[in-house]
Amino acid sequence: MNVYLREGGDLLPGDVVIKWIGRSDLTPVPRSVEFVVKLIDGVQEKLKTGASIWSGRENLRYEIVKTDREQPLGQVQGKNQQQAMRVTALLHRCASVARPLNSATILTDTTLGAIYRACGAYMPVASDFAVPRFTCFKGHAPSYPIAQALQEEGAALVLRNGSITAMRLTDMARQAPVADIGQVDSSAKIESEFLQHQDIPSYYSVDDTGAIVLGHMGQARRVKFIPRADVRQLRNASCVLVRSKTVDSTICQQYQAGDVIRVAGENLVIITAAHAFESNEGAQESRSRLWLGKLINAQ
Incomplete structure (x- = not known):
């Protein structure tokens, strides 16, 4: 349940983070985290949309894309009722491909890594491959045509040791x-x-x-x-x-x-x-689910 507010420091206390889920996917944005925090000690001001956090086993940088303040927990600390907030964050270096573009991106005879850079994502792609043409119109999220380019290549993105690799599905299965x-x-x-x-x-x-x-x-x-x-x-x-x-x-x-x-x-x-940690009446529970x-x- 490690959530840092800056790289290598300002760890949110364990009693503030109620629940944490880290997800790993074969998608254009291969990592995401979701966690629930108690709104004490100015936590809400530190976890605003657009802010960066560092989290997970690999301690990667994530960008907060959504906060959802929940109903009061029914607990009182001092004079204030306790509330919780659910935070969703995407891998920082890939988050831009999940946003609609301000202008169209049309490329020919390019590579997957060049597509990521053109869409504002500065994550190097190992085992890169050629893409004959790529089109993403204004107002559309690049993640969808990127997924199509991967499908036409019979490949998926794998994040290991902080780096993305384009791996063919046949090689992955072997x-x-x-x-x-x-x-x-x-x-x-x-x-x-x-x-x-x-x-x-x-x-x-x-x-x-x-x-x-x-x-x-x-x-x-x-x-x-x-x-x-x-x-x-x-x-x-x-x-x-x-x-x-x-x-x-x-x-x-x-x-x-x-x-x-x-x-x-x-x-x-x-x-x-999906790997989850949850605090339950002072005890921490942990579990994983694999699809x-x-x-x-x-x-």
């Missing part, structure tokens, strides 16, 4: 497991080929000559158009991670999105990892 849960599978599980055919389309496009270009069309699925895409991009777009299991465990902050967990002999990729998925390549 990683050695960081943990083995055991031979008995007691996780929550969802499985539906029917929904997969609804949610994972086959893609097609049109080339410069006007000819139809097809991706994977072997199964009866929804069909969706992607402009100016080649066969490789169309096939990559149908290769996705599908959430299949959810695992609750004791706190395991060392496991993050992009890692592989073995569950009952099956290797699954962590799509989202796991497997690689589906729509043929």
